[in-house]
Amino acid sequence: MxxxxxxxxxxxxxxxxxxxxxxxxxxxxxxxxxxxxxxxxxxxxxxxxxxxxxxxxxxxxxxxxxxxxxxxxxxxxxxxxxxxxxxxxxxxxxxxxxxxxxxxxxxxxxxxxxxxxxxxxxxxxxxxxxxxxxxxxxxxxxxxxxxxxxxxxxxxxxxxxxxxxxxxxxxxxxxxxxTVSYGTRIDGYPWGSKHPELLKQHTDPYHQGAVINGISRIGYMKxxxxxxxxxxxxxxxxxxxxxxxxxxxxxxxxxxxxxxxxxxxxxxxxxxxxxxxxxxxxxxxxxxxxxxxxxxxxxxxxxxxxxxxxxxxxxxxxxxxxxxxxxxxxxxxxxxxxxxxxxxxxxxxxxxxxxxxxxxxxxxxxxxxxxxxxxxxxxxxxxxxxxxxxxxxxxxxxxxxxxxxxxxxxxxKGREFLLEEAYTYGLRFGKWKYIQPKGKPIPDWIAKKFVDPGFSAEIQLFDLEKDPSEENNIAKNNPKIVKKMENKLKEILK
Incomplete structure (x- = not known):
C-alpha cells in the first residue's frame, strides 16, 4: 500500500x-x-x-x-x-x-x-x-x-x-x-452625522452617511x-x-x-x-x-x-x-x-x-x-x-x-522607465526618480490625512540609491537627466 x-x-x-x-x-x-x-x-x-x-x-x-x-x-x-x-x-x-x-x-x-x-x-x-x-x-x-x-x-x-x-x-x-443614494440624503438607516452614539469608530465628515453594523459609511441606504x-x-x-x-x-x-x-x-x-x-x-x-x-x-x-x-x-x-x-x-x-x-x-x-x-x-x-x-x-x-x-x-x-x-x-532586467500615477506623475529611470511639477495647493481632504502628496511647483529629481527617502532634490544639478525624463513622460502621456 x-x-x-x-x-x-x-x-x-x-x-x-x-x-x-x-x-x-x-x-x-x-x-x-x-x-x-x-x-x-x-x-x-x-x-x-x-x-x-x-x-x-x-x-x-x-x-x-x-x-x-x-x-x-x-x-x-x-x-x-x-x-x-x-x-x-x-x-x-x-x-x-x-x-x-x-x-x-x-x-x-x-x-x-x-x-x-x-x-x-x-x-x-x-x-x-x-x-x-x-x-x-x-x-x-x-x-x-x-x-x-x-x-x-x-x-x-x-x-x-x-x-x-x-x-x-x-x-x-x-x-x-x-435603495442607495450618493449626495441626496434618504431615510432608511440612521446617519452618522445625526447619531454619533451608534458608532464603533468616529469618523471625519465625509464618512457620516448610513450607519450599518455600528460603522458610518459614505452614502445613504435603505x-x-x-x-x-x-x-x-x-x-x-x-x-x-x-x-x-x-x-x-x-x-x-x-x-x-x-x-x-x-x-x-x-x-x-x-x-x-x-x-x-x-x-x-x-x-x-x-x-x-x-x-x-x-x-x-x-x-x-x-x-x-x-x-x-x-x-x-x-x-x-x-x-x-x-x-x-x-x-x-x-x-x-x-x-x-x-x-x-x-x-x-x-x-x-x-x-x-x-x-x-x-x-x-x-x-x-x-x-x-x-x-x-x-x-x-x-x-x-x-x-x-x-x-x-x-x-x-x-x-x-x-x-x-x-x-x-x-x-x-x-x-x-525590468522596466527602463516606470510610470507612477498619483495626483501628479512620477517617472522612474533606473536609480532616478522624476516628479512632474504641480504647483496647486494640497487639497484639504489630503492634508487632513497627514499625507504629503509630493506636490511642488518645481521639478523634482532624486537619486534613490543615495536618497531612498527622497529628501534631496537634485534636479538643478542634473539637467540632462531631467530633460530625458521630461521627454519620456510627454511621450507616455501623449
Whole structure:
C-alpha cells in the first residue's frame, strides 16, 4: 500500500508540473511595503506571507500602477494606465469603467483555457447608469471576463454594504428592496452625522452617511436588512468563497483574483485577531490579512496544487494611517514603518505610494530569492500572456510589456522607465526618480490625512540609491537627466 501511495503522489506531482499553472493574485488593500514581516514589520507578525517569501521571490522595487485603488485595479486588469480612461476613485454606485468590448486580463486567460474567478473588493463600477440593486446587475465582472464573482461592490466604507454573487445581491429579500443614494440624503438607516452614539469608530465628515453594523459609511441606504454584511465576518466569508472556488476548479487551470478588503478602513478586526498586534486595529487587520493568505495556501496544499500554482501577493497602493476613521493608527504606530525606508503613502507620488510588497511563489518553476528588478503591475497582462503563449488582442493592453524573465527571477532586467500615477506623475529611470511639477495647493481632504502628496511647483529629481527617502532634490544639478525624463513622460502621456 505504501508503494502504491508513493507512486500516486509522484504521478500527481508529475501531472501538476506539466500542466498549465493555476494563477492566484492576492491583492491586499492599502498594505505598505514595510507592513509584512519579511520587509521589516514591527509589532505584528505575518507568518503566512513570510512563508511565501521564504519559498518564492521577494521583489524590492515592484510597483502598483497608481497610488490609489480604482486606478491600480483598472491598470492591473486592462494593461492600460488609468489616466487613459480618467479612472479615479469611484463612488459605490458608479458605472463600470472597463470597456467590455476590449480584451482584459481575465478574458485573455479564458482564451488560454482558464476558469476565472474574483472574490473580494471590486471598486471598478457596475452597470451602465443608475443601478437597480434588486435585480441582476447587467455589467460587471462577467462582462469583463470572470466566470465567477463574489464581490464587495466598492469598498467597506461605502454603501451598499452587501455582497454580490455573480452580480446579484446575496440573501436579498424582495419584500425589502435596496435603495442607495450618493449626495441626496434618504431615510432608511440612521446617519452618522445625526447619531454619533451608534458608532464603533468616529469618523471625519465625509464618512457620516448610513450607519450599518455600528460603522458610518459614505452614502445613504435603505432596505436589504437580511443581505447586510457583518464587518467582523468579512475575512471569513471571502476566504471561504475563495477556497470553495479552488476546490471546485481543481481539475482544470484556474485564475483566482483574491481581492481582500483588509487593510482598508474601517479596520474592524474579528475577535480572533483583536490585540494580535501592538498597533491596535491597523496591526490587527494585518494579522487578519495574513490569516487569509494562509487559508489560500492551505487550500492549495490540500488539493496538491501549491507546487504548480503561480501566486502573486501584492497591494493596490501605499499605506495610510488616517483615512477617515478614528482607530488610533498614528498614536499606536510605535517603531513600525508602514512604507519601510521609503517616503510617501496612499495618495502620494513619493515611492511608498506605489512601491508595493510583492512576492511571487511558484515552487515548480521559480527559485527562492530576492530581486530588485524594476517592475509594474500593469505588465502582468503581457507577461502572463507570454507565459501561456497567448497573443494579446489588437488594441488591448496598450501599456503592458512582457518581463517574464524578471518576474520569474531569471533576469533582473525590468522596466527602463516606470510610470507612477498619483495626483501628479512620477517617472522612474533606473536609480532616478522624476516628479512632474504641480504647483496647486494640497487639497484639504489630503492634508487632513497627514499625507504629503509630493506636490511642488518645481521639478523634482532624486537619486534613490543615495536618497531612498527622497529628501534631496537634485534636479538643478542634473539637467540632462531631467530633460530625458521630461521627454519620456510627454511621450507616455501623449
Amino acid at each position: 505504501l508503494l502504491v501511495s508513493l507512486l500516486v503522489s509522484q504521478f500527481i506531482i508529475s501531472q501538476n508540473k506539466t500542466k498549465k499553472p493555476n494563477i492566484v493574485i492576492i491583492y491586499v488593500d492599502d498594505l505598505g511595503y514595510g507592513d509584512i514581516g519579511v520587509n521589516g514589520a514591527i509589532g505584528v507578525k505575518t507568518p503566512f506571507v513570510d512563508e511565501l517569501a521564504k519559498n518564492g521571490l521577494n521583489f524590492t522595487d515592484a510597483h502598483s500602477a497608481a497610488a490609489t485603488c480604482t486606478p491600480s485595479r483598472y491598470s492591473l486588469l486592462t494593461g492600460s494606465y488609468a489616466f487613459r480612461n480618467n479612472a479615479a476613485i469611484l463612488e459605490g454606485d458608479a458605472p463600470l469603467i472597463i470597456d467590455t468590448t476590449k480584451e482584459t486580463l481575465p478574458k485573455m486567460l479564458q482564451k488560454a483555457g482558464y476558469t476565472t474567478g474574483i472574490v473580494g473588493k471590486w471598486h471598478l463600477g457596475l452597470g451602465a447608469g443608475k443601478i437597480d440593486w434588486n435585480k441582476k446587475i447587467p455589467l460587471g465582472p462577467e462582462e469583463v471576463g470572470f466566470d465567477y464573482s463574489f464581490l464587495i461592490p466598492a469598498t467597506g466604507d461605502r454603501v451598499p454594504t452587501v455582497f454580490l454573487e455573480n452580480q446579484e445581491v446575496v440573501n436579498l429579500d424582495k419584500n425589502d428592496p435596496i 432596505g436589504g436588512k437580511d443581505a447586510l454584511w457583518v464587518d467582523e465576518k468579512i475575512p471569513f466569508v471571502l476566504s471561504e468563497k475563495a477556497t470553495d472556488f479552488i476546490e471546485k476548479e481543481k481539475e482544470n487551470p484556474f485564475f483566482l483574483y483574491f481581492s481582500l478588503h483588509d487593510i482598508h478602513q474601517p479596520r474592524i478586526a474579528n475577535i480572533k485577531f483583536v490585540e494580535s498586534s501592538t498597533m491596535g486595529p491597523r496591526g490587527d487587520v494585518i494579522a487578519q490579512m495574513d490569516w487569509c493568505v494562509g487559508e489560500i495556501t492551505k487550500a492549495l496544499k490540500k488539493q496538491n496544487l501549491l507546487d504548480n500554482t503561480l501566486i502573486i501577493f501584492t497591494s493596490d497602493n501605499g499605506p495610510i494611517l488616517d483615512d477617515g476613521y478614528l482607530d488610533y493608527a498614528i498614536e499606536l504606530l510605535g517603531d513600525h514603518k508602514p512604507g519601510g525606508k521609503f517616503k510617501g503613502a496612499k495618495y502620494s507620488v513619493f515611492e511608498a505610494g506605489t512601491r508595493m510588497p510583492t512576492i511571487l511563489h511558484w515552487p515548480a518553476k521559480v527559485k527562492p530569492g530576492k530581486s530588485d528588478a524594476l517592475l509594474s503591475q500593469v505588465d502582468l497582462y503581457a507577461t502572463l500572456a507570454c507565459l501561456l503563449d497567448v497573443k494579446v488582442a489588437k488594441n488591448a493592453a496598450p501599456d503592458s510589456e512582457n518581463y517574464l524573465d524578471a518576474w520569474l527571477g531569471k533576469s533582473k
